Amino acid sequence: SQQGEEDPQALSIQEGENATMNCSYKTSINNLQWYRQNSGRGLVHLILIRSNEREKHSGRLRVTLDTSKKSSSLLITASRAADTASYFCATDLTGGYNKLIFGAGTRLAVHP
Amino acid sequence: KAGVTQTPRYLIKTRGQQVTLSCSPISGHRSVSWYQQTPGQGLQFLFEYFSETQRNKGNFPGRFSGRQFSNSRSEMNVSTLELGDSALYLCASSLFQGVNSPLHFGNGTRLTVT
Numbered sequence: 001s002q003q004g005e006e007d008p009q010a011l012s013i014q015e016g017e018n019a020t021m022n023c024s025y026k027t028s029i030n031n032l033q034w035y036r037q038n039s040g041r042g043l044v045h046l047i048l049i050r051s052n053e054r055e056k057h058s059g060r061l062r063v064t065l066d067t068s069k070k071s072s073s074l075l076i077t078a079s080r081a082a083d084t085a086s087y088f089c090a091t092d093l094t095g096g097y098n099k100l101i102f103g104a105g106t107r108l109a110v111h112p
Numbered sequence: 113k114a115g116v117t118q119t120p121r122y123l124i125k126t127r128g129q130q131v132t133l134s135c136s137p138i139s140g141h142r143s144v145s146w147y148q149q150t151p152g153q154g155l156q157f158l159f160e161y162f163s164e165t166q167r168n169k170g171n172f173p174g175r176f177s178g179r180q181f182s183n184s185r186s187e188m189n190v191s192t193l194e195l196g197d198s199a200l201y202l203c204a205s206s207l208f209q210g211v212n213s214p215l216h217f218g219n220g221t222r223l224t225v226t
Binding site: 030031033035040041042043044045048050088090092098099100101102103104105 | 116143145147154155156157160168170200202204206212213214215216217218219220222
């Protein structure tokens with residue numbers, strides 16, 4: 001069963017706009033990670049936020065984590081057509097040792 | 113540094129056959145994990161190996177098995193294939209086995225069972 005639920009399932013925006021994706025999970029975690037997947041290819045790690053962190057930045061990416069609400073959000077600023085992909089959150093359960101539980105993903109389409 | 117390499121890229125098998133998929137992790141990475149991705153079930157954890165030992169296993173039947181060699185390369189095997197085994201099988205490696213270690217994925221093997 002999937003731990004994470006992502007919202008929205010699909011998002012369509014214009015280049016230059018910001019994209020926000022949300023993830024909710026059910027149990028306590030060590031960390032939460034975000035991955036990107038281009039169609040039919042492997043996943044690319046974007047950012048990892050530990051359970052004791054609240055916000056993390058990496059380039060145009062900003063991730064927040066609210067452990068009290070068991071939720072996280074990924075913000076991509078100034079989106080580009082190349083950002084078109086599926087985005088997944090994944091939780092590393094306490095003591096999970098690389099057993100990540102993935103959400104269903106958000107399909108992002110960025111139109112030129 | 114070369115990424116995670118999975119072979120073959122595509123595979124077509126008949127129901128009842130068995131299949132072996134191969135994964136070469138990033139040099140120096142000792143942990144290898146396998147995931148199955150399907151449209152219906154999404155990404156699901158299969159198993160994880162570290163230093164040739166299976167440390168974690170997901171909720172898959174015994175038809176799914178794997179192993180890791182001394183050079184950290186890993187193989188997974190699926191016996192008595194079923195139509196529902198059609199999926200993208202992804203291998204991932206990480207430098208450490210433990211928390212806070214991001215996974216590096218290969219491009220996967222697309223298995224089609226007819």
